[in-house]
Amino acid sequence: MSIGRRSIATATARLSVLVAALSVPAFTGVWELVARSGIVNTVLFPPPSTVAVAVLEWIRSGQFFADLMASLARVAGGFAIGAAGGIVLGILTGRFRLVSSLLSPLFHILRPIPPIAFVPIVILWFGLSETGKLFLVVWGVFFTVWLATHIGVQKVDRGLIRAAQMLGTPQPQMLWEIVLLGALPYITVGLRTAVSISFYTLVAAELAGAFAGIVYRIEIAQQNMQTGQVMGGLAALGLLSFVADRSFAILAERTVWWR
Amino acid sequence: MTPSLLRPDQPLRLVDTYPPSAPARQAIIRVEDLSIVFDAPSGQVIAVDRVSLAVAQGEFVSIVGPSGCGKSTLLNAMAGLEQPFEGQVLMAGEAMLAPRSEIGMVFQQPHLFPWKSVRRNIAHGPRALGKPKAEALRIADDLIEMIGLTRFASAYPHTLSGGMQQRVAIARALANQPSVLLMDEPFGALDAQTRAVMQDNLLELRERINATIVFVTHDIDEAILLSDRVLIMSAGPGRILKDLQVSLPRPRSSAIVAEAACLALKRDCLDLIRSEGRRAFEQMEIKT
Numbered sequence: 001m002s003i004g005r006r007s008i009a010t011a012t013a014r015l016s017v018l019v020a021a022l023s024v025p026a027f028t029g030v031w032e033l034v035a036r037s038g039i040v041n042t043v044l045f046p047p048p049s050t051v052a053v054a055v056l057e058w059i060r061s062g063q064f065f066a067d068l069m070a071s072l073a074r075v076a077g078g079f080a081i082g083a084a085g086g087i088v089l090g091i092l093t094g095r096f097r098l099v100s101s102l103l104s105p106l107f108h109i110l111r112p113i114p115p116i117a118f119v120p121i122v123i124l125w126f127g128l129s130e131t132g133k134l135f136l137v138v139w140g141v142f143f144t145v146w147l148a149t150h151i152g153v154q155k156v157d158r159g160l161i162r163a164a165q166m167l168g169t170p171q172p173q174m175l176w177e178i179v180l181l182g183a184l185p186y187i188t189v190g191l192r193t194a195v196s197i198s199f200y201t202l203v204a205a206e207l208a209g210a211f212a213g214i215v216y217r218i219e220i221a222q223q224n225m226q227t228g229q230v231m232g233g234l235a236a237l238g239l240l241s242f243v244a245d246r247s248f249a250i251l252a253e254r255t256v257w258w259r
Numbered sequence: 260m261t262p263s264l265l266r267p268d269q270p271l272r273l274v275d276t277y278p279p280s281a282p283a284r285q286a287i288i289r290v291e292d293l294s295i296v297f298d299a300p301s302g303q304v305i306a307v308d309r310v311s312l313a314v315a316q317g318e319f320v321s322i323v324g325p326s327g328c329g330k331s332t333l334l335n336a337m338a339g340l341e342q343p344f345e346g347q348v349l350m351a352g353e354a355m356l357a358p359r360s361e362i363g364m365v366f367q368q369p370h371l372f373p374w375k376s377v378r379r380n381i382a383h384g385p386r387a388l389g390k391p392k393a394e395a396l397r398i399a400d401d402l403i404e405m406i407g408l409t410r411f412a413s414a415y416p417h418t419l420s421g422g423m424q425q426r427v428a429i430a431r432a433l434a435n436q437p438s439v440l441l442m443d444e445p446f447g448a449l450d451a452q453t454r455a456v457m458q459d460n461l462l463e464l465r466e467r468i469n470a471t472i473v474f475v476t477h478d479i480d481e482a483i484l485l486s487d488r489v490l491i492m493s494a495g496p497g498r499i500l501k502d503l504q505v506s507l508p509r510p511r512s513s514a515i516v517a518e519a520a521c522l523a524l525k526r527d528c529l530d531l532i533r534s535e536g537r538r539a540f541e542q543m544e545i546k547t
Contacts, residue, residue: 157370159366159368159370160370160372162340162358162364162366162370163364163366163370163371163372163428163431164372164383164387165340165357165358166338166340166358166360166362166363166364166432167360167383167384167387167431167432167434167435168358168359168360168384168387168388168435169383169387170387173387178372181372181374257374258373258374258375258415258416258417259373259417
């Protein structure tokens with residue numbers, strides 16, 4: 001009996017691997033069939049083959065690489081600045097009550113405002129420059145990382161801090177080693193959330209007006225009724241943020257190396 | 260060292276005011292009329308109530324009492340982790356207002372830095388005090404050998420057993436060569452067998468280091484085995500009831516716990532603690 005049950009379990013496991021591998025191809029196939037069957041307007045809803053052709057053309061023209069780099073630079077730059085600021089201020093507000101009293105109320109008021117709502121004022125402040133786009137991504141990333149760090153610092157084992165105090169640890173080392181590493185498990189969770197947020201804000205930033213970028217390309221293609229290109233852009237954006245999230249998850253596992 | 264209070268422009272004169280001049284024996288720790296009060300939701304709680312004690316250089320003193328009697332709070336005050344409400348703690352003549360690196364502490368939990376190897380954990384203190392890396396690591400290696408964990412020098416704390424972790428914590432506290440070592444129920448979280456081994460280890464260690472040790476425990480056997488003097492504390496508010504000399508010969512080992520002299524001493528302590536515990540329990544019942 002038990003052998004039979006086990007073999008059923010293995011069979012189910014194998015089947016689910018197979019189904020998982022076929023999931024995307026099957027979905028693409030159905031899409032192709034539906035698009036070609038004449039039920040829908042192929043101009044608005046192009047089949048995957050048309051999308052693939054548009055993507056290949058996009059890559060061959062060299063624009064894809066330029067767009068990718070422009071978008072990546074905004075996301076990476078904004079993420080780095082926002083995350084660094086969030087961690088530094090989170091450690092200060094988490095550790096020093098007076099700094100927290102000064103900044104936390106302000107941050108809690110600003111935090112719930114969706115970064116997209118800042119697009120109009122950002123255009124007035126920075127025009128269509130890169131600074132404005134960076135600002136939006138930084139804004140989105142900062143508060144998430146700040147809050148995660150602030151909470152993480154307060155959850156650092158008090159015993160660790162006392163032990164470090166007894167050993168004569170100077171204040172800077174206390175903050176940037178004991179407190180930072182003690183809060184690191186929380187901080188990495190905040191950083192991972194911030195990765196997706198930085199892609200959301202990228203969309204807002206590029207829609208507001210840009211001269212290169214994946215979302216910019218989607219918008220231009222839409223204006224030219226190149227729906228294949230639009231969908232190719234969406235796929236590229238999805239893939240990009242998926243890869244970013246995955247690689248961050250792997251990185252995060254290694255950051256907390258002592259677990 | 261203690262800064263000189265004399266200034267060249269002032270004539271030297273004999274002072275007979277507070278603080279009291281040289282105590283009978285060279286006391287390195289002086290607790291004077293120390294009270295510590297906590298804010299609790301139900302009002303203020305007196306954790307330590309006008310405690311005075313002195314510990315001589317090189318002495319091993321245990322503080323024994325029921326849980327919640329304020330013995331850990333008293334120890335934290337000696338460490339500079341807790342501030343007096345009244346009175347003061349003097350370490351080598353200086354008031355303890357903040358932790359000092361010449362006062363080492365071992366807590367009930369090892370509290371090792373989880374991101375550092377055994378070696379780096381022990382080297383943390385010397386590094387924090389600005390010693391060069393090579394020297395700090397050499398100090399660490401010597402201590403690792405002393406606690407018998409050479410094989411585990413590069414292991415991370417979570418891979419070690421509770422007893423091994425606590426040995427690392429003791430070595431880490433010793434790395435700064437403290438003149439005073441404070442131990443807050445360091446073996447309280449260990450199983451009975453490991454505890455006996457650790458007690459023998461500590462007895463051996465004590466012969467080799469030159470520190471004054473204050474050891475908090477609720478285990479009377481442990482206190483008698485290890486100490487030169489046992490202070491018995493009462494519960495709520497924390498006071499020192501009795502100061503017992505343990506004049507058993509050294510070197511000792513955990514075997515002496517079964518000897519007649521030791522048993523007599525233990526009976527005295529137990530009687531005292533039992534009546535004290537009953538009183539505290541009755542008090543609690545009246546309150547609630």
